[in-house]
Amino acid sequence: MSDWEKYVKKLTPYVPGEQPRKKDVIKLNTNENPYPPAPGVQRILEDLDAGSLKKYPDPTVHDLRCALASYHGISEDRVFVGVGSDDVLAMSFITFFGDAKKSVAFADVTYSFYDVWCRLFGIEYERIPVREDFSIDLNAFDGDRGGIVIANPNAPSGIALSPGEIAGLISAHPECVVIVDEAYVDFGGESMLPYIDEFENLLVVRTFSKSRALAGSRIGYAMGSKKIISYLLAARDSFNSYTMDTITQRIGIASVEDDEYFKKRVSDIVKTREVYGKKLKDMGFSFPKSAANFLFATHEKMDAAGIYEELLNRGIYVRYFKTPGIDNRLRITIGTDDEMERLCIALKDILGI
Numbered sequence: 029m030s031d032w033e034k035y036v037k038k039l040t041p042y043v044p045g046e047q048p049r050k051k052d053v054i055k056l057n058t059n060e061n062p063y064p065p066a067p068g069v070q071r072i073l074e075d076l077d078a079g080s081l082k083k084y085p086d087p088t089v090h091d092l093r094c095a096l097a098s099y100h101g102i103s104e105d106r107v108f109v110g111v112g113s114d115d116v117l118a119m120s121f122i123t124f125f126g127d128a129k130k131s132v133a134f135a136d137v138t139y140s141f142y143d144v145w146c147r148l149f150g151i152e153y154e155r156i157p158v159r160e161d162f163s164i165d166l167n168a169f170d171g172d173r174g175g176i177v178i179a180n181p182n183a184p185s186g187i188a189l190s191p192g193e194i195a196g197l198i199s200a201h202p203e204c205v206v207i208v209d210e211a212y213v214d215f216g217g218e219s220m221l222p223y224i225d226e227f228e229n230l231l232v233v234r235t236f237s238k239s240r241a242l243a244g245s246r247i248g249y250a251m252g253s254k255k256i257i258s259y260l261l262a263a264r265d266s267f268n269s270y271t272m273d274t275i276t277q278r279i280g281i282a283s284v285e286d287d288e289y290f291k292k293r294v295s296d297i298v299k300t301r302e303v304y305g306k307k308l309k310d311m312g313f314s315f316p317k318s319a320a321n322f323l324f325a326t327h328e329k330m331d332a333a334g335i336y337e338e339l340l341n342r343g344i345y346v347r348y349f350k351t352p353g354i355d356n357r358l359r360i361t362i363g364t365d366d367e368m369e370r371l372c373i374a375l376k377d378i379l380g381i
């Protein structure tokens with residue numbers, strides 16, 4: 029090992045789902061939205077003026093924060109915006125957990141970036157085992173904590189907790205910040221947003237990547253008490269003031285302003301989830317009740333790894349985790365009806381039914 033390598037931080041990074049270069053594949057592996065973003069986003073892109081890029085973007089992301097604040101009925105100083113919720117979450121981990129003297133708790137089956145950030149930032153953490161049915165056991169979060177992170181609905185299970193249950197958890201933990209990652213809440217979960225007045229230590233994190241079909245633009249945000257948001261803003265301005273570019277700020281506003289389109293597309297996806305969930309069950313699959321835009325499925329006869337490979341051979345990408353405990357499951361993103369139909373045809377072929 030060369031001298032300088034002794035000082036390098038050795039990391040095991042998060043492995044995102046594949047983004048295939050081939051066209052003509054059915055991509056049901058990263059929980060992207062199968063529909064385009066709001067038409068207003070298209071208009072922003074068509075009207076772009078390259079000259080506007082000679083200036084730095086608004087470092088406060090004022091207009092987008094105001095649009096989000098007004099959408100959610102809160103004041104702008106209670107909204108923090110970042111480059112995808114991964115950026116918001118990473119910033120939150122370093123801000124609220126970076127100097128914690130106790131371990132940060134999250135479920136052992138949840139978004140697998142949480143432990144990656146903890147290791148990057150040198151934060152002690154404890155993974156709390158989920159129940160056999162993958163549901164989160166909030167009682168097991170007992171004890172003094174340096175922080176708590178709950179994805180609700182959880183990934184990759186799709187299972188939602190009720191806001192009341194999470195409120196109970198926050199009441200029991202006034203000593204630390206509780207982050208609720210609501211990446212999938214629009215597809216059937218219930219938000220913790222109504223509780224941000226009651227709990228100063230609650231941070232609700234959202235993304236435009238799934239329900240708003242803007243994964244490529246990288247927009248995430250957090251809402252909470254004025255105090256908790258002010259700490260995040262201070263951290264961001266100690267790191268990089270210009271995280272979000274000018275075009276993305278405008279795209280975000282166009283998306284928020286078209287609520288009718290947003291609600292229609294979300295309800296289309298929920299309908300497809302219910303219709304094709306039933307068809308998958310008829311084929312011998314089972315999965316927890318999903319409040320998200322994916323199903324966490326296992327098959328009664330064929331193992332998940334085999335189905336994954338066979339689907340891949342047919343140009344259909346779903347997510348398979350080799351992780352012990354979930355290695356006989358496929359996380360299948362809900363696509364359009366047409367994509368789901370083609371998935372079903374391929375599955376029947378693979379399963380010989």
Ligand SMILES: *Cc1c(COP(=O)(O)O)cnc(C)c1O
Pocket residue numbers: 059111112113114115139179183209211234235236237243246247248
């Ligand atoms: C997709 C996802 C994110 C990250 O979303 P981005 O906004 O695209 O960074 C965060 N948390 C969970 C649980 C997710 O599934």
